[in-house]
Amino acid sequence: MSARPAAATTATAATTADADPCCAAPLPVLGRDVTVPLVTGGEVTYAALDYAASAPALQRVWDDVAAYAPYYGSVHRGAGYLSQLSTDLFENSRAAVATFLGCREDDQVIFTRSTTDSLNLLAAALPADCQVFVFETEHHASLLPWRDARVTYLDAPRTPDEAVRNLERALAARDPHGPALVCVTGASNVTGELWPVRELTAAAHAHGARIVLDAAQLAPHHPVDIAASDVDWVAFSGHKLYAPFGSGVLAGRADWLRAAEPYLAGGGASRAVARRADGGVDVEWHDTAARHEAGSPNVIGAYAVASACKALTEAGFASLVARERHLIEKVRAGLAEVPEVRVLSLFGDDAPRVGVLSFVVDGWNSSHFAAALSAEYGIGVRDGLFCAHPLVRTLLGGAPDEPGECGAPEAAPGERSLNAIRVSFGAGTPDEHVERFVRAVRELVRDGARWSYRTVDGRCVPDTGTGTGTGADTAA
Secondary structure: OOOOOOOOOOOOOOOOOOOOHHHOOOOOEOOOOOEEEOOOOOEEEOEEOEOOOOOOOEHHHHHHHHHHHHHOOOOOOOOOHHHHHHHHHHHHHHHHHHHHHOOOOOOEEEEEOOHHHHHHHHHHOOOOOOEEEEEOOOOHHHHOOOOOOEEEEEOOOOOHHHHHHHHHHHHHOOOOOOOEEEEEEOEOOOOOEEOOHHHHHHHHHHOOOEEEEEOOOOOOOOOOOHHHHOOOEEEEEHHHOOOOOOOEEEEEOOHHHHHOOOOOOOOOOEEEEEEOOOOOEEEEEOOOHHHHOOOOOOHHHHHHHHHHHHHHHHHOHHHHHHHHHHHHHHHHHHHHOOOOEEEOOOOOOOOOEOOEEEEEEOOOOHHHHHHHHHHHHOEEOEEEOOOOHHHHHHHHOOOOOOOOOOOOOOOOOOOOOOOEEEEEOOOOOOHHHHHHHHHHHHHHHHHOOOOOEEEEOOEEEEOOOOOOOOOOOOOO
């Protein structure tokens, strides 16, 4: 093609070899200047500290998508210029993601809707009688898709070495002649702790098993290299990688994917369709990534993911990681000064982690605490069990029948419930946001909430009928 959509010119944070990476500016993201009302009066710039759920879109990504939008056309289905250009852009996005992930030459990159979709696709492609090994510490996206396989759930380890030993023990006891798959996270969506991916991969391969890495929380914070780590597949989501529009990726070995029935049956996945003499239909399916991408693809979502991959690479992960460690230490040091706060951890306080920390506060319902952070300080965090119910229950030492879920419907403000608070941040987070968060935690624990709260539909919300805070429903 002789013409292309204009490239976005919004600059990411500049870094140089002799600059202090901890002092590098955060990457520009959408919503960085949005103000929100406070229940106590006035407005404040919103502190988005829920990156682990959905990170704000990078300005660079938004600008790239806006530049392409006028050229939007049907992908793989048209002879017209815009269709050819869109097809070219879609396939170049696939190549950009492959580069970002360090894919091997014969790996496939399949665009999906999300990490959940990616792992369900892989689950549907498992060979017959496949054994799956998964730790109870996984996000539900990794824990639940393996419904047609023989699944072994491994207990939560308390050290990285224990994780490797537990996996080796389980794999040694398996049927050595059948296929096997290990599913493991790269970074926990609850504790942020980094898992020993290389060691787990070596253990899996030593016992004839393959491994898929859930990189939903890892890829936005650390480089992921499929070839160097030797994992068989990687899954991640665009909405956690600073790219909107509901795209995800499954990348890795092609053989199981080529041998499996298409994830969805329809146009795009089929190479040829013909009627038989008996009235039936014969179908020849593609053996490329298209085999599992039936229907019109989300080209804008794929392009957004590729744009985010390029933006993070150009910003430099060394600088991004160093700056994030700086923010992590600010949060950890601030929370350590509040005795009532307990940070949740599997591997210990000194374990390396990404910008994700979960905690509980003595005397507080976690939903109540999160609601006060939002309503009184303009800080957005997450509370609940974070789609990792077995892990959070293990970390909190709670009984299975204790009130849990997000908001704990049976627990009023001030009452204990089996849930936690999660603060998460990343490349777009300014220092002021984490400093405000630490200050707010300190003030809420010391002084209590300034407003009354009540539980509505399982969520703790400000009681707007009181007109002012009375402290009646604050922490016990």
